[in-house]
Amino acid sequence: MARTPTTTDVFNAVAEASRRDLLDALSSGEATVGELAERLGLSQPAVSKHLGVLRAVGVVHVRVDGKHRWYRLNGPALKPIHDWVRTFERTWNTRLDRLDDLLAELHSQEKKQS
Amino acid sequence: MARTPTTTDVFNAVAEASRRDLLDALSSGEATVGELAERLGLSQPAVSKHLGVLRAVGVVHVRVDGKHRWYRLNGPALKPIHDWVRTFERTWNTRLDRLDDLLAELHSQEKKQS
DNA sequence: TTGACACATTCCCATATGGGAATATGATGT
DNA sequence: ACATCATATTCCCATATGGGAATGTGTCAA
Numbered sequence: 544m545a546r547t548p549t550t551t552d553v554f555n556a557v558a559e560a561s562r563r564d565l566l567d568a569l570s571s572g573e574a575t576v577g578e579l580a581e582r583l584g585l586s587q588p589a590v591s592k593h594l595g596v597l598r599a600v601g602v603v604h605v606r607v608d609g610k611h612r613w614y615r616l617n618g619p620a621l622k623p624i625h626d627w628v629r630t631f632e633r634t635w636n637t638r639l640d641r642l643d644d645l646l647a648e649l650h651s652q653e654k655k656q657s
Numbered sequence: 658m659a660r661t662p663t664t665t666d667v668f669n670a671v672a673e674a675s676r677r678d679l680l681d682a683l684s685s686g687e688a689t690v691g692e693l694a695e696r697l698g699l700s701q702p703a704v705s706k707h708l709g710v711l712r713a714v715g716v717v718h719v720r721v722d723g724k725h726r727w728y729r730l731n732g733p734a735l736k737p738i739h740d741w742v743r744t745f746e747r748t749w750n751t752r753l754d755r756l757d758d759l760l761a762e763l764h765s766q767e768k769k770q771s
Numbered sequence: 772t773t774g775a776c777a778c779a780t781t782c783c784c785a786t787a788t789g790g791g792a793a794t795a796t797g798a799t800g801t
Numbered sequence: 802a803c804a805t806c807a808t809a810t811t812c813c814c815a816t817a818t819g820g821g822a823a824t825g826t827g828t829c830a831a
Contacts, residue, residue, distance in 0.1 A: 544788085544789055544790060544815075544816070545787085545788055545789065545790095545814095545815060545816035545817050545818090546660065546663075546673075546787070546788040546789065546816075546817065546818075547672065547673055547674070547788090547789085547817095548816090548817065548818090549660075549817085549818075549819095552674075554671065554672045554674075554677070555672045557668065557672075558661065558668045558669045558671075558672040559660075559661055559818095559819085560661070560666075560668075561819090563668070563741065566745070567744070570744065570745065575777080575778095576777070576778060576779090577777065577778085585820095586820075586821070586822095587777080587778070587779090588778085588779080588780080588820080588821075588822085588823095589819075589820065589821085590778095591778060591779055591780085592779085592780090592819075592820090593819090595779080595780095609777090609828060609829070610776060610777045610778080610827070610828045610829065611777065611778090611828095612777075612778065612779095616745070616748070618745040618747075618748025618749055619748060619749040621742055621745050621748075622749055624738065624742045625739075625742045625743070625745075625746065627677065628735055628738045628739045628742065629739070630681070630684065631680070631684065631730070631732040631735050631739075632739060633732075634730070634732025634733060634735075635732055635733040635735075635736055658785070658786070658818085658819055658820065659784095659785060659786035659787050659788085659817085659818050659819065659820095660786080660787065660788075660817070660818040660819065661787095661818090661819085662786090662787065662788090663787085663788075663789095673788095673789080675789090689807080689808095690807070690808060690809090691806095691807065691808085699790095700790075700791070700792095701807080701808070701809090702790080702791075702792085702793095702808085702809080702810080703789075703790065703791085704808095705808060705809055705810085706789075706790090706809090706810090707789090709809085709810095723798060723799070723807090724797070724798045724799065724805095724806060724807045724808080725798095725807065725808090726807075726808065726809095
């Protein structure tokens with residue numbers, strides 16, 4: 544057999560750096576194919592295809608609006624990756640590190656609410 | 658161009674399910690190629706090749722011991738994945754969820770120390 | 772209807788894959 | 802030296818890739 548198809552699961556879909564870049568770009572909100580193409584310096588067909596893969600594994604959703612297509616991030620689809628890699632977290636993170644992380648996050652959350 | 662080579666980075670190396678299985682198996686400690694092959698039901702050459710990829714991206718290390726080769730997990734090499742996917746954590750996790758996670762982990766750590 | 776626009780799809784190609792089978796390498800025991 | 806064991810490597814092949822170029826599709830405005 545050949546290599547596992549990119550649309551098999553989120554792990555394979557996200558292996559490609561351009562697709563991770565697309566998700567990063569979408570984390571700030573909805574975006575159009577053209578916008579993404581310009582932001583990432585990719586051709587329009589390239590972006591369309593990458594978004595097709597990301598859509599196939601459910602990590603992005605589309606909203607059709609006239610001749611535009613608004614792509615939106617669907618974060619929870621990335622959870623399997625998080626859950627898996629989290630198993631190994633203890634190999635580099637101590638409990639105190641994690642507490643620091645949590646406190647830092649609580650702080651940033653407080654800021655956003657003020 | 659073709660697809661990004663598996664040895665490019667950890668993301669690509671870990672996209673293949675068999676290689677994730679290998680890492681899972683190694684999380685309980687060092688293991689031999691033969692052991693891994695039997696545990697995962699893979700052929701010896703297959704395991705050797707997969708380990709080669711994992712080694713190329715630094716997520717496993719080898720220790721030569723006579724005619725045996727003890728492979729060992731190098732967890733921190735997975736951190737880039739964790740760091741990246743963590744950016745999206747807030748899309749599915751609330752602060753309280755994370756607190757629950759932390760408490761659960763502290764509990765399990767306490768158990769291991771008794 | 773026609774044209775312009777925003778995307779999606781198709782066709783092309785060089786390239787790497789993972790798996791099996793076969794073979795090479797290297798260390799050990801006799 | 803030799804046979805054996807544990808791994809690595811090579812050769813094979815079907816298959817999918819990502820990118821560019823070209824083309825198809827659907828929507829809007831005049």
